[in-house]
Amino acid sequence: MGGGQAMTPEEQELVMGLAVGLGDGPTRTLDEVLAHFGESDGGALALRLLRDAMERQDADDVEMALIVHGAADASVEEFLEPLIELFPAEWHREHEDIVSMLGELHSPKTVPTLVLATRWVPEHLDFDENRALAVKAIWALGAIPSAEAREALEGLRDDENEVIRENAVKQLERRGEL
Incomplete structure (x- = not known):
């Protein structure tokens, strides 16, 4: 799907329907979304949308790809490389979700990215x-x-940073390594 188009507002609305809104459940099914995009596998669609959004540096479509991924309950394994590549970019807003997803893998390959996440504050999180x-x-x-x-x-x-120090100590204690 190299050099694909941005998702249309209608497509974004369709995908947003998969997300659980405030106080109400999803209004769309994964099958409806898959049928629209001509895919049979939610994980594959999410990966395709993610790679395409990254190519175009489209923050909204990155968000859509991660919504599809969540709705498909897809494994994170094949997302490891793109997520590691995507994390340090300033142009999207999904840094916290990426860290959560990488956290599911318990993989040593994620350590450099997770360490970066402790040292670097993306601009959109500067208030935190x-x-x-x-x-x-x-x-x-x-x-x-x-x-x-x-x-x-x-x-x-x-x-x-005290918050960082305290949490690091907590984790070392939990691991029995302090």
């Missing part, structure tokens, strides 16, 4: 004093059974 993104990343690091993850957490024990 609680450093929710960093905390999410630290919890994700805590769940990875590898030496890289342990070293990353040990490195965060001396961070200048």
Whole structure:
């Protein structure tokens, strides 16, 4: 689907229907969305939409791709590479969702991205004093059974930010590595 078009407002509305709105459930089924896009597999569609949105640096369509992924209950495994590539980009708003998705994998391959998430605050999250993104990343690091993850957490024990220090210590304690 190289160099695809942006999703139409109608397509975005269709996909948004998969997301659980405030107080009400989804208004669309995954089957309806798959039929529209001519795909039979939700994970495959989500990946196709994600790669296409990344190519066009389209923040809205990245969001749509992740909604489809969530609705399809697809595995995160094949999203590992694109998500790692997408995370450091400033042009989208999905940094927290990406960290959550990478956190599901418990993979040592995600450690460098998760560490970046503890050090870097994307512009759209600049207001967040609680450093929710960093905390999410630290919890994700805590769940990875590898030496890289342990070293990353040990490195965060001396961070200048108290929230980060405390969460790193909590995770090391939980792992029995303090």
